[in-house]
Amino acid sequence: MAHATLVPHSNELSIDMDIFSKWIADAVLFIEHSAQGFWENLLLMNFSPAQVIIDILLVSVLFYYIFLLLKGTRAVNILVGLVIIGFVFALSRALQLVTLGWILDRFFTVVLVAIPVIFQQELRMALERIGLTKIPLSQKEKELTAQINNIVESCDYMSKQKIGALIVLKNSITLKEYVDTGIPLNAKISKELIISIFMNRSPLHDGAIIINDGILLAASCVLPHSFKSYPQAFGTRHKAALGLSENSDAKVIVISEEKGTISYAQNGHLDQGISPHRLQTLLTEFLKPQRHKKKKA
Numbered sequence: 001m002a003h004a005t006l007v008p009h010s011n012e013l014s015i016d017m018d019i020f021s022k023w024i025a026d027a028v029l030f031i032e033h034s035a036q037g038f039w040e041n042l043l044l045m046n047f048s049p050a051q052v053i054i055d056i057l058l059v060s061v062l063f064y065y066i067f068l069l070l071k072g073t074r075a076v077n078i079l080v081g082l083v084i085i086g087f088v089f090a091l092s093r094a095l096q097l098v099t100l101g102w103i104l105d106r107f108f109t110v111v112l113v114a115i116p117v118i119f120q121q122e123l124r125m126a127l128e129r130i131g132l133t134k135i136p137l138s139q140k141e142k143e144l145t146a147q148i149n150n151i152v153e154s155c156d157y158m159s160k161q162k163i164g165a166l167i168v169l170k171n172s173i174t175l176k177e178y179v180d181t182g183i184p185l186n187a188k189i190s191k192e193l194i195i196s197i198f199m200n201r202s203p204l205h206d207g208a209i210i211i212n213d214g215i216l217l218a219a220s221c222v223l224p225h226s227f228k229s230y231p232q233a234f235g236t237r238h239k240a241a242l243g244l245s246e247n248s249d250a251k252v253i254v255i256s257e258e259k260g261t262i263s264y265a266q267n268g269h270l271d272q273g274i275s276p277h278r279l280q281t282l283l284t285e286f287l288k289p290q291r292h293k294k295k296k297a
Contacts, residue, residue, distance in 0.1 A: 029094075082111065141288075147189060147214045148283045154194040155253060155262055156276040164257030165198040166208035166223070166237045169286065171249040178244070179210050182221030189216045198255075208240065208252075223252075234270075241265035251286050253279070 089104040091097075151167065158165050168175065183204060187193060189211055197204045197219050207220040223240035224247060234242075241252035246268040254263040254270075264271045264282050274282070 143214055144287050147211075148280060148287060150189050150191045150194065151211075151253070151283060152276050152280045154191045155255060155279060157191070157195055158198060158255050159260045159262050159276075162257060162260040163195070163198050163200070163255065164205075164237060165194075165253070165255040166240060167194070167253040168208050168210045168221070168223070168244065169251040169253070169283075170210060170212040170217075171251065171286075173248040173250065175210055175212075175248065175250060178208075178221050178223060179218045182207060182210070182218035184218050185216050187216045189214055238263060238265075238270060242268060242270055245269070251282075 085104065085107070089101065089108065092101040092104060155165070155167070157163075168178075193216065194209065196202060197209060199205060204219040208223050209219045210217045210221055224243040225236075225239045235256065235258070237254045237256070241254045241263070242265055244250055245252055245265040249267075252265040254265065255261070256263070261273045262276070262279055264274055264279060271278075271282075
């Protein structure tokens with residue numbers, strides 16, 4: 001006996017499509033009505049164009065910083081979930097789904113009370129950041145300050161531990177021929193990286209590191225020796241520093257492995273036995289010339 005195949009009647013399909021179309025139409029009308037109401041209220045308040053623009057900009061900045069604060073935290077997933085539930089709630093209102101709307105309405109009431117608990121850690125971090133906020137500096141200024149601090153702190157540590165080091169700071173003249181003699185790194189400088197390179201057992205501790213714009217280009221680089229006659233107290237590192245400073249406008253920091261002293265070479269001259277504070281001043285003059293001149297004025 002053959003089984004009969006049930007085929008939906010065309011009238012049933014037509015009814016389903018009519019219901020779906022009505023839902024879509026109701027949703028569109030709800031969005032249109034909400035937007036129109038918002039615009040009418042805005043006009044009634046007699047806001048000037050400047051006020052509207054400033055208002056929108058401030059709200060945009062606020063949301064941007066909230067996004068930066070929450071980026072990479074578990075709060076992002078919670079917010080995504082709340083946005084999805086909010087969309088479903090708005091849809092239920094537009095389609096007049098009374099039961100679903102009532103449940104979500106009660107749910108959001110509970111969520112508003114629970115938000116301080118859910119985002120307790122994030123709110124605490126935000127308030128701490130606001131409290132610690134100082135006068136904003138440009139990004140370039142912050143990077144230069146961090147670069148100077150990393151170099152000075154690493155030199156101070158290596159000086160106390162009597163770890164020999166040779167640090168080259170590139171200026172306007174290219175140092176590619178010396179960079180090519182070393183091991184390319186192209187890494188952002190840090191105190192820990194510089195110290196680890198010059199540790200005695202490190203395979204890169206012989207030679208110099210070359211830094212440009214906060215990037216450690218290469219390590220274990222070979223520098224030219226000076227052909228001038230200097231006191232015998234000058235070691236290989238000091239002569240290499242003087243040789244490079246004679247042939248270029250680079251600045252070179254030398255740390256003596258025997259005495260632990262810090263020296264600074266520029267323009268063929270070696271400033272010996274300087275303190276970390278003096279080194280910071282010299283690096284500031286080199287990396288922040290304009291700002292340093294303003295402070296002196």
